[in-house]
Amino acid sequence: MSIASPTTVVLGTRYARELPEMAVAWQAAEPPEPRLLVLNDRLATELGLGPDWLRTPDGVGLLTGTRLPAEAEPVAQAYAGHQFGGFVPRLGDGRALLLGELADGRRDLHLKGSGRTPFARGGDGLAAVAPMLREYVISEAMHALGIPTTRSLAVVATGRQVQRETPLPGAVLARVAASHLRVGSFQYARATGDTGLLCRLADHAIGRHHPQAAQGQRPYLALFEAVVAAQAALVARWMLTGFVHGVMNTDNMTISGETIDYGPCAFLEAFDPATVYSSIDHAGRYAYGNQPVVAEWNLARLAESLLPLLHDDQEQAVELATQALNGYRPQYAQAWSQGLLTKLGLPADTDDATVSPLVDELLPSLQESRADFTTFFRALAEAARGDIDPVRRLFLDPEAIEAWLTRWRALRPDPEAMDRVSPLYIPRNHLVEEALTAATEGDLDPFSRLVDVVRQPFTQRPGLERYAAPAPPDFGAYRTFCGT
Ligand code: AMP
Numbered sequence: 001m002s003i004a005s006p007t008t009v010v011l012g013t014r015y016a017r018e019l020p021e022m023a024v025a026w027q028a029a030e031p032p033e034p035r036l037l038v039l040n041d042r043l044a045t046e047l048g049l050g051p052d053w054l055r056t057p058d059g060v061g062l063l064t065g066t067r068l069p070a071e072a073e074p075v076a077q078a079y080a081g082h083q084f085g086g087f088v089p090r091l092g093d094g095r096a097l098l099l100g101e102l103a104d105g106r107r108d109l110h111l112k113g114s115g116r117t118p119f120a121r122g123g124d125g126l127a128a129v130a131p132m133l134r135e136y137v138i139s140e141a142m143h144a145l146g147i148p149t150t151r152s153l154a155v156v157a158t159g160r161q162v163q164r165e166t167p168l169p170g171a172v173l174a175r176v177a178a179s180h181l182r183v184g185s186f187q188y189a190r191a192t193g194d195t196g197l198l199c200r201l202a203d204h205a206i207g208r209h210h211p212q213a214a215q216g217q218r219p220y221l222a223l224f225e226a227v228v229a230a231q232a233a234l235v236a237r238w239m240l241t242g243f244v245h246g247v248m249n250t251d252n253m254t255i256s257g258e259t260i261d262y263g264p265c266a267f268l269e270a271f272d273p274a275t276v277y278s279s280i281d282h283a284g285r286y287a288y289g290n291q292p293v294v295a296e297w298n299l300a301r302l303a304e305s306l307l308p309l310l311h312d313d314q315e316q317a318v319e320l321a322t323q324a325l326n327g328y329r330p331q332y333a334q335a336w337s338q339g340l341l342t343k344l345g346l347p348a349d350t351d352d353a354t355v356s357p358l359v360d361e362l363l364p365s366l367q368e369s370r371a372d373f374t375t376f377f378r379a380l381a382e383a384a385r386g387d388i389d390p391v392r393r394l395f396l397d398p399e400a401i402e403a404w405l406t407r408w409r410a411l412r413p414d415p416e417a418m419d420r421v422s423p424l425y426i427p428r429n430h431l432v433e434e435a436l437t438a439a440t441e442g443d444l445d446p447f448s449r450l451v452d453v454v455r456q457p458f459t460q461r462p463g464l465e466r467y468a469a470p471a472p473p474d475f476g477a478y479r480t481f482c483g484t
């Protein structure tokens, strides 16, 4: 593989060229004292960007958007979005920039925290070190868990202070995504009333993500169906892993089906569908258990945006969109129940009439016992191997769970298959906080160790016991924040 040097980095301008109405040419702010905090060597190598070169001043210049190839045209992307249900017609990259598409043309290189743009509204355009490292470690964990996600390439400290509740060290995150097209991008195009723009946006999305949609009779309906399928699969993966996104506004939902925007997200510990971590989600709109219906609601907003492209007759367009949207629930249900079956170690063809009663009993008792979701499934694999004690200890009513285990073990669950899909190591909220606090004080070791651990989530390794354990009781209720 050829390794990039300053002269060979290719940053495509396809988005900017094809959708100029949704791109504002903009430059990143110059960081006073850039210092590379973390570089994703593996991802860099995969992208043909030499890690050694990325560590040089020119490389750090690429990672902060301040030394770009001459042909690059960095832009702030325009989008709209429903935030907590209320429509905002103009959001856009307030503190982010699309540097361009990388050499294969299928991945965006993008910055977060690179300075104010015309979309900044009241914001300062900046980001602090800890939240950018948070996005780095959680997106790496998601990737290792096999959940589609944007990737983090690097975090560079800027040497600039960022004023939050207190002054904090600032940073820029360089991230890579299949694209940064969101449901909100379509809402923006639709709200302009320019059907030509909407059409170009849909063609761009089809070309990048769902090229097979172009083959059929109704490419735009096929695009919508492909997004429905991708999101049903994605949200099922979140639910099966206990991931709580925390801010599923339509501007934070991708067309590619990748998880995006790791602001107030967190991983579930005690199983409870009402779990909310975000400090601003007072009504629990984005609670763990609401995520599947919120995704459907967001997809309905995408459908509305696409209506002018679906049929000349808008009544028929609504009919087509509704039919396609009706596919979401069965697809989600199928992905969830298949996933759960695998987590229970049972073959995919296990009779539903056998499994449903087991699941219907299990989830309420997990909730009642406030059992740790991640610990439970690994303990269950131990039970499949013959040691039921780790499971028993998690439940308030050991006799009831023993009876359940007896019925389940009669189905001959496969513990190896279970361990392949249920992680032992997730980015536990207390460990993330511990690592970020140390990093803010200048010690990156706990952060690097945590990244190493979550990159191999399924394989047990000696000495990592504390990474597999839930938060100690004195950690208290966990709260997360947006726009940090
Ligand atoms: P989020 O909920 O984090 O996805 O952000 C929602 C919107 O707020 C996006 O348009 C962001 O670009 C913008 N935003 C968030 N934080 C800042 C900031 N510090 N400065 C400027 N814009 C911001």
Ligand code: MG
Pocket: 251, 252, 261
């Ligand atoms: Mg966002």
